[in-house]
Amino acid sequence: MRFRALCVAFVLILQGCATATIGGSRDAAEKRYFSASSRCMDQSIRREKVQVPSGAGVTDVEVTVYYDSVHFGQCMQAAGYAPTKVDPEPYLVAARDCLARSRGAMHPEIAYAECVRRSGIRVEVEIPGAEK
Numbered sequence: 001m002r003f004r005a006l007c008v009a010f011v012l013i014l015q016g017c018a019t020a021t022i023g024g025s026r027d028a029a030e031k032r033y034f035s036a037s038s039r040c041m042d043q044s045i046r047r048e049k050v051q052v053p054s055g056a057g058v059t060d061v062e063v064t065v066y067y068d069s070v071h072f073g074q075c076m077q078a079a080g081y082a083p084t085k086v087d088p089e090p091y092l093v094a095a096r097d098c099l100a101r102s103r104g105a106m107h108p109e110i111a112y113a114e115c116v117r118r119s120g121i122r123v124e125v126e127i128p129g130a131e132k
Helices: 002-043 069-078 089-102 108-119
Strands: 045-054 057-067
Touching (some): 002 045, 089 108
């Protein structure tokens, strides 16, 4: 009986180690992906210097003009991540519908964000002034 209990304990310990290793490697993979995407996003930003009057002189301010999605995709491919294939149509339909519904609302940004959340598409929505 004691031998059987030791065998069961040993198997449970091995399962725990395997689960920890699998979970740990998944977390590491997620961190590598996040690191690569952050680096690629930073590299794909297109900036422009704008001269802004300040006091008696002029100050150069660097402004983000746009994100270059082609460069981002190429950077992620170079980092070893396959490009994702996404059908934009559901997102565009939801965006057009929500834009039409939010026109004339007292707080159009909030109405738009809430409409997108209710639409069922999976996006990250930030509602101005709302707590996370």
